Amino acid sequence: MQTTxxxxxxxxxxxxxxxxxxxxxLYSAHCTVESGTITGLVGPNGGGKxxxxxxxxxxxxxxxxxxxxxxxPVQKAQKQQWMAYVPxxxxxxxxxxxxxxxxxxxxxxxxxxxxxxxxxxxxxxVMESLERVGMSEFRHHQIGELSGGQKKRAFxxxxxxxxxxxILLDEPFTGVDVKTEKRIVDxxxxxxxxxxxxxxSTHDLASISTFCDRTILLNRTILASGTTxxxxxxxxxxxxxGGLPVYSLNQMFQKVEVES
Ligand SMILES: Nc1ncnc2c1ncn2[C@@H]1O[C@H](COP(=O)(O)OP(=O)(O)OP(=O)(O)O)[C@@H](O)[C@H]1O
Numbered sequence: 321m322q323t324t325x326x327x328x329x330x331x332x333x334x335x336x337x338x339x340x341x342x343x344x345x346l347y348s349a350h351c352t353v354e355s356g357t358i359t360g361l362v363g364p365n366g367g368g369k370x371x372x373x374x375x376x377x378x379x380x381x382x383x384x385x386x387x388x389x390x391x392x393p394v395q396k397a398q399k400q401q402w403m404a405y406v407p408x409x410x411x412x413x414x415x416x417x418x419x420x421x422x423x424x425x426x427x428x429x430x431x432x433x434x435x436x437x438x439x440x441x442x443x444x445x446v447m448e449s450l451e452r453v454g455m456s457e458f459r460h461h462q463i464g465e466l467s468g469g470q471k472k473r474a475f476x477x478x479x480x481x482x483x484x485x486x487i488l489l490d491e492p493f494t495g496v497d498v499k500t501e502k503r504i505v506d507x508x509x510x511x512x513x514x515x516x517x518x519x520x521s522t523h524d525l526a527s528i529s530t531f532c533d534r535t536i537l538l539n540r541t542i543l544a545s546g547t548t549x550x551x552x553x554x555x556x557x558x559x560x561x562g563g564l565p566v567y568s569l570n571q572m573f574q575k576v577e578v579e580s
Pocket of ligand 1: 339343
C-alpha cells in the first residue's frame with residue numbers, strides 16, 4: 321500500500337451526545353478508524369451514525385468524551401483542513417442557486433482569505449476533482465438540476481478539492497444506481513490506497529464486505545468494531561438491528577454469498 325499521507329487515525333473515546341431536547345443519541349462510544357482503510361459504519365435508522373459524523377466533524381459539542389484525529393483534538397484538526405465531509409442528501413438545500421463548479425470550489429474556502437478569490441491552484445484542483453469523479457461536463461449546471469448520483473459525485477469532488485485526508489461519507493449510495501455506486505466505491509478504494517482515512521455509513525449491507533476493510537456496528541453506542549470479516553457477522557448484526565426479522569438477515573447473507 322502506498323503511504324504518501326501521514327497516519328490520521330480517528331479515535332473516539334467514551335463519547336456521549338445529548339441533544340438540547342434531552343435525547344441521548346450516543347453513549348460511551350469507543351472506536352478507532354484506522355488510516356489507510358475504508359471503514360463501514362452500520363446501524364439502524366436513528367442509531368446515531370449522523371450524530372457520530374457531526375461529532376467527528378466538530379459540528380456538535382459532545383456531552384462527554386473525546387475525539388482525536390491524528391492525535392489532535394477535532395478543532396485543531398479542522399484548522400489543518402484534514403477532514404472532508406460528504407453529507408446525506410437531505411441535509412443539503414438543493415434549491416440554493418449555485419453551480420456544481422461553485423460547490424466544488426467551496427472545498428477550497430478553508431485555504432482562501434476572507435475575499436474568497438480563487439487562485440490558479442484552486443481552479444486547477446477543482447477541475448481535477450471534477451474530472452476524477454466524472455463530473456467535468458456538468459460544472460456549469462445548477463446543483464439542484466442534478467440526479468441523486470450526480471449530486472453525490474459533486475460533493476465527493478468537493479471533498480477531493482479540499483484535499484481532505486480524512487473523508488466521511490454519510491450514506492453516499494442512497495438514491496444512486498449500481499453503476500454510480502461502483503464508480504464511487506472504485507474511487508474510495510483508490511483514495512484508501514493513497515493513505516486516506518475513509519469512514520462511510522451505509523444501509524446497503526450487501527455491499528459492505530465487498531469494499532469495507534473494517535466495520536463499526538452502532539446502535540446508540542459502538543456494539544462491535546474490527547475487520548469486516550470478524551465483525552460483520554450474523555450474530556453481531558442481529559444484536560445491532562434488534563427487531564430486524566431474521567429472514568431478512570438471511571436474505572442479506574445469501575446476497576453477499578452470491579456477489580462475493
Ligand atoms: N438535532 C437533533 N435534535 C434532537 N434529536 C436529534 C437531533 N439529531 C438527531 N437526533 C436524534 O438522535 C438519534 C440519532 O439520530 P442520527 O441522525 O444520528 O441517526 P442515524 O443513525 O444517522 O439515522 P439514519 O440512519 O436514519 O440517518 C435519533 O433518535 C434522532 O431522532
